[in-house]
Amino acid sequence: MMSKIGGTTDRNRNTEFLNWCALLAFTLLLSAAFTAAGVLTTQSVGAVQQSVPLPKGAERIVSVEGISEYRLANGLRVLLFPDQSKQTTTVNITYLVGSRHENYGETGMAHLLEHLMFKGTPQHPNIQQELNQHGARPNGTTSFDRTNYFETFTSTDANLEWAIKLEADRMINSFIARKDLDSEMTVVRNEFESGENSPFLVVIKRLMSAAYDWHNYSKLPIGARSDIENVPIDRLQAFYHKHYQPDNAVLLVAGKFEPAKALALIAENFGAISRPTRVLPPVYTVEPAQDGERTVTVRRVGDTQLVAAGYHIPAASHPDFAVIDVLTEILASTPAGRLHKELVETRKAASASGFDFELHDPGMLIFNAEVRKESSLDEARDILLRTVEEITSKAPTPEEVERARTALLKDIDLTLNSAERVGLALSEPMAAGDWRLFFIRRDQIKKVTPADVQRVAAAYLKPSNRTVGLFIPTPKPERAEIPAAPDVPELVKDYKGEAAVSEGEAFDPSPGNIEQRTTRTALPGGLKIALVPKKTRGGTVVASMTLRFGDENSLRNRSTAAQLAGQMLMRGTAKHTRQQIKDEFDRLKARASIGGGTTSAGLSIETVRESLPAVLRLAAEVLREPSFPASEFEQLKQERLAGIEANRSQPQSVGFVAFNRHINPYPKGDARYTATPDESIEEIRAATLDQVKKFYSDFYGASKGELALVGDFDAKEIEKLAAELFGSWSSPHPFSRVVTRYQDIAPIQQSFETPDKANAFLIAGMRLNLRDDDPDYPALVLGNYMLGGGLNSRLFVRIRQKEGISYGVSSGLIASAQDKNGQFIANAIFAPQNAARLEAAMKEEITKVVTDGFSADEVATAKSGYLQSQQVNRSQDSALAGRLAAYLYLNRKLDWDVDWEKKISALTPEQIKEALRRHIDPEKLTIIKAGDFAKAATSK
Secondary structure: OOOOOOOOOOOOHHHHHHOHHHOOOOOOOOOOOOOOOOOOOHHHHHHHHHHOOOOOOOEEEEEEOOEEEEEOOOOOEEEEEEOOOOOEEEEEEEEOOOHHHOOOOOOOHHHHHHHHOOOOOOOOOOHHHHHHHOOOEEEEEEOOOOEEEEEEEEOOHHHHHHHHHHHHHHHHHOOOOHHHHHHHHHHHHHHHHHHHOOHHHHHHHHHHHHHOOOOHHHOOOOOOHHHHHHOOHHHHHHHHHHHOOHHHEEEEEEEOOOHHHHHHHHHHHOOOOOOOOOOOOOOOOOOOOOOOOEOOOOOOOOOEEEEEEEEEEOOOOOOHHHHHHHHHHHHHOOOOOHHHHHHHOOOOOOEEEEEEOOOOOOEEEEEEEEEEOOOOHHHHHHHHHHHHHHHHOOOOOHHHHHHHHHHHHHHHHHHOOOHHHHHHHHHHHHHHOOOOHHHHHHHHHHOOOHHHHHHHHHHHOOHHHEEOOOOOOOOOOOOOOOOOOOOHHHHHOOOOOOOOOOOOOOOOOOHHHHHHHOEEEEOOOOOEEEEEEOOOHHHEEEEEEEEEOOOOOOOOOOHHHHHHHHHHHHHEEOOOEHHHHHHHHHHOOOEEEEEEOOOEEEEEEEEEHHHHHHHHHHHHHHHHOEOOOHHHHHHHHHHHHHHHHHHOOOHHHHHHHHHHHHHOOOOOOOOOOOOOHHHHHHHHHHOOHHHHHHHHHHHOOOOOEEEEEEEOOOHHHHHHHHHHHHOOOOOOOOOOOOOOOOOOOOOOEEEEEOOOOOOEEEEEEEEEOOOOOOOOHHHHHHHHHHHHOOOOOHHHHHHHHHOOOOOOEEEEEEOOOOOOOEEEEEEEEEOHHHHHHHHHHHHHHHHHHHHHOOOHHHHHHHHHHHHHHHHHHHOOHHHHHHHHHHHHHHOOOOHHHHHHHHHHHHOOHHHHHHHHHHHOOHHHOEEEEEEOHHHHHHOO
8 A cells, every 4th residue: 555645746865755654666657737537528517417316315415526515414525526438436535634633653654554555344354355356446545634545446237336345334333453553563563664775765865854843744644663563452442433534525426427326325335334423523723933043964875966945835725825835836847947957967966856745734935966975065055945935036938937937837728638537646635624625726836926936935945944954042033923824614605617628438448449540650761650539538648659679699799879869859959959948848738758678669648639639749850860969968977977876785686686687698889788887887987979879860860769649639630640740750870679588597596785775675486398389378477466466466475464574475477478578576675673574474475376276266356456457447548558569569469468358257166376487486486685794783
């Protein structure tokens, strides 16, 4: 379960902070800023409202931009958000309780309950298994002001009824048992330790604790280690019964469903819960104005330096908060942000960013910079503080404000076209006072002026309101008085919102229907194209493109130049600077990612119908006319070096590098070679701009590649435009695929020391002599799905649920469509002192499935969940575009999916066991561990 700390903007380091409790084995999850959901047109909303009969005890409250609010007699607020254009439904319940509501000795309690709420009820004793059976994508998140639980599933009446009954039951009937706390406590503690590995996260945690004297925002939702380890079960149960009640919750249903049926189901299941007699006490602690600069210093092992400065700001419901969003963008965006220009472009820092917290009470605005060891941290700190605070006298320009507004509003507009993101998007404004605050802030952002930004900066960006400096006596203390949160009901009572975006069609994501809707063609130059036009919410359209180049010999010793060339594409063209490219994509309401690596380059685009031609023209310009500015090249090298240095001592990075170097033993210089951090640093330092330009001129072209588009567009227009943009772009060097050959690698066991890291990492695996058309491959895929591919898998249940050794444990099985060279991999994060227990448990579970296989019930459940998840994946336009592009390369059509799913459906337990026995040998696993094992040994 993910535990999101909170916040409104996703800029660079903020991603790491917002998702630190969700640090899994492979990577940190990315969290978006204004993740929201699609809406109905105003006309259709009215029709829906009038046609939805009200069950007994329910009252209609308000409708804004397609979201209708109802209230049950027991106090439960219900939001219905129908979207017929997708084949999925999301049920999200937000409880208005978070770390802000925890008392002394109870820190982390809301987050602990987030975990225990997945442990079952008398009516639903195995929630993980049920989620798996229904092919659901579930999660739960905990923040300062709220906790939420959600699941996305294929849109059927049966699935919707199951989800509503599940959430109603666990609202008041969850076990919250001592035995579950005993096992889950160690999992949560492992989650806590994973955050302790990051210098940045630890600095932010210390900054928050220093910035607040009394308010609970000083304590992050993960809680104190001692509270996690020692919380009494009776206090946890009392907290649950007090806060997990209908009058303290908001239930939202979004996606494809019948509003009348949904409301009736909600009234039947949630309405049966009595309104509690207890009265929730108000949280009345108010943080006083800060009366002087503060400093906090963390000294730990690490490879880069960090500086951060935080300022108290108003609550998310305050009108100044929208201005703060714009202010943050002006100072912290890349590359136009003032901090980037003053710190990164001058090479005083490797990166700079900023973010603000979206909270019920007055929160924090934080700016930070990453500084390499050989650079001066004091100089970077001084530049950061000066740049931030001089905006009070160096007023923002109209261009800066317009650019910031455009970027923020683009994100909001695009996310308003996706109903699936509505739960997380609206959970924060719900906790801040009301879900309509999301739309009110959007309206406020549109009206922000340079004068507003300067006024707000002068009010809050004061040295005395800053957490970085020391206490300095002064005859006239200057304090920033933070206004109280406004009366939110009064603020929103007459709010009507803007006109809703257009509604899309009900699209069937079955392979047969997709195939009927797909047209394929090829340009004379060689580029293959697949097009799936359809009506989408808000006229959205996505595109995925891959360009392939080089061969084994021509790419030798050119991997670093290739990667740098790909990363330079978006940093300037013959016609536009890096900032102008970003501004133009923002103006066109487009999210665009364009880059390249050793053997290919590609783009990923999300935009709207009316902007698509201009977006494709700009993307073609980025691909075909890069200017490779020297200043940007130096910035890129510094960023790459800082990134490598920051990860050099991280257990996961150490483990992955060692594993890949052993199991894929290619010689140095080969395109498939895995470099050590020191080798990568040496090559980046030695790389020249001429080498990068030469790689581009030698290889880039569209003679071999694939382009797929899914969404609202004119197919003939786009086909003609693609021919104009890419039809004559020939690749200078012929393409010949770099083959990955199977090798029988002898297993090894290695352990690497990563001093002063609270969390450790294990990765185990072996090579497999097969590809994806092997008769055993379907059985191996489903077998791995049951072993380590989900929340109800054998590894997850044993290692996390029962023994509480790891927060994140999983296994994966991959095979190429072209080469007989597959891999089986299992991995986990854990506390270093649990290394022997983890390794033994993992090997035991793998041995069991190879020896004994799975029961008929397990296989039936896995088939249902796996096949439903395939349909959910096909219903995502971006995933579908990527699949269609890949199939163009492989000369496949979606009948391959039909055949694949038939093979999965026909599998027997015996077939799965025999396939696992033939291919996976627990004794041949290479096992790599990385962690502070020396410290763990001395502390026993």
